[in-house]
Structure formats: structure tokens, C-alpha cells
Amino acid sequence: MAQENHTKYAILGILTTSCNSGYEIKQMIDNSLNHFWKISYGQIYPMLKTLVTDELAYVVEVAQENKPDKKTYFITEKGRAVLQNWLETPIEKVSIEKNELLLKLFFSSNQKKEQLTIKHIEQYIEKLQERLAVFLTIEQSIHTHGTGHLDEQYWLITLDYGKRATQAAIEWGNAAIATIKGGNVNGEKD
Missing domain, CATH: 1.10.287 (Helix Hairpins)
Structure with a gap:
């Protein structure tokens, strides 16, 4: 059985906070999650794209003066249901620390x-x-x-x-x- 990508759930969880742009999500990861759950910057945007494709999130483009449009992401009801289901699922194993x-x-x-x-x-x-x-x-x-x-x-x-x-x-x-x-x-x- 393939190992599940928990990054999806981490980003869905972040979308329930006030962090909605890629930059804000990265800041939240750097300032909190990275102390116990590593997510690289290179994982964020592909995962956001996947969440949108899977209809777990949607994106709104906000025009900015003299800058490219800012993309903000929001969790959908389907995304909330997926997150809720994951939160209710028992933990399968205790992670092994690499030290x-x-x-x-x-x-x-x-x-x-x-x-x-x-x-x-x-x-x-x-x-x-x-x-x-x-x-x-x-x-x-x-x-x-x-x-x-x-x-x-x-x-x-x-x-x-x-x-x-x-x-x-x-x-x-x-x-x-x-x-x-x-x-x-x-x-x-x-």
C-alpha cells in the first residue's frame, strides 16, 4: 500500500486559518509546522494545484497594482469533509525520527x-x-x-x-x- 501524502492535510488545515496565499502558507509552515512536520517550499504550489483540481480548494486571483495577480486559496466544503475525515481517522503508526x-x-x-x-x-x-x-x-x-x-x-x-x-x-x-x-x-x- 502506498504511503499517504499528509502534506495535503497540512495544507488543507492551513487553509482553515487566515493563511490563504502561497506566501502566507509558507510563513505558517516556517513559523510553526516545520518544528514538527517538514514541508518544502517546492511542495506547496503543486499541492495547492492538486487541491484545486480535486475540488478540495478553490483559487481567487486578486489584482495588484504593479505586481502580478495574487492567488488566494480557500478550502471548499468537500475539502473540509476530507480534512475532517482525516482528523477522525486513527493514527496508523508512530513516525521514526531520523537523528x-x-x-x-x-x-x-x-x-x-x-x-x-x-x-x-x-x-x-x-x-x-x-x-x-x-x-x-x-x-x-x-x-x-x-x-x-x-x-x-x-x-x-x-x-x-x-x-x-x-x-x-x-x-x-x-x-x-x-x-x-x-x-x-x-x-x-x-
Whole structure:
């Protein structure tokens, strides 16, 4: 069975917000979805075209002065029904995370310099701390500029997952460093 393209549902979901142009959709993806669901810029317009062809969305061209017409997209009732059906369908599997650090660690017995492995983990923790700072900024922005719209509650729940997962990964990184420095890879105390 072919794997379903969930990008369709992501863009249908975005069309239920106030993001209707390709640019606005890209901004929404960059500022929120990309923290947990990767969609490249090159996927947006072909998917919008497919959604229009499949009558899940329609496009309105808005004339602009001294610029090409702006295309704005809107979800149709059929599109809402498809999105609703997908939202009600149980999750089939938990995605496997691709993590270069874990791949390197898995084979680190081949590493000649143990200190380099620790440096990799320390750099990973730094990147996680940067990610956590971004999440906290987004959270503050939602609290400060929020309208109380129901979407915001779910955005905050999604953001909370990212914060907790990031904090857990930071804790894991610190524990991994302690284990390597202690010379016990099983995490048990000597």
C-alpha cells in the first residue's frame, strides 16, 4: 500500500486559518509546522494545484497594482469533509525520527576520540537549547498577541509537546555525557 501524502492535510488545515496565499502558507509552515512536520517550499504550489483540481480548494486571483495577480486559496466544503475525515481517522503508526547524532552514537565504538563524541552531544544540546528558546518565544507571542481563538489552544498543546520533547532530549544529552565520562555505557552506577 502506498504511503499517504499528509502534506495535503497540512495544507488543507492551513487553509482553515487566515493563511490563504502561497506566501502566507509558507510563513505558517516556517513559523510553526516545520518544528514538527517538514514541508518544502517546492511542495506547496503543486499541492495547492492538486487541491484545486480535486475540488478540495478553490483559487481567487486578486489584482495588484504593479505586481502580478495574487492567488488566494480557500478550502471548499468537500475539502473540509476530507480534512475532517482525516482528523477522525486513527493514527496508523508512530513516525521514526531520523537523528544523525543517534546514528553517530550507535557506531561510536569506532570513534578514536571519545572527546569528539562528547563534543557532538554538547553541540546537540546547544541546538536543542536554541530550539527551546524559539518555542518559548512562540509561546509568549501566542499569549501576548492571541485572540483566544480555539486554534490557539491546540497550537499551545502542540508547542507543549515540542517543549517537553526538547527538554527531555537535553536531559538525555546531559545523562549521556555523564555516562561516557564515567566510562559506563549502560547508565548504571559503579
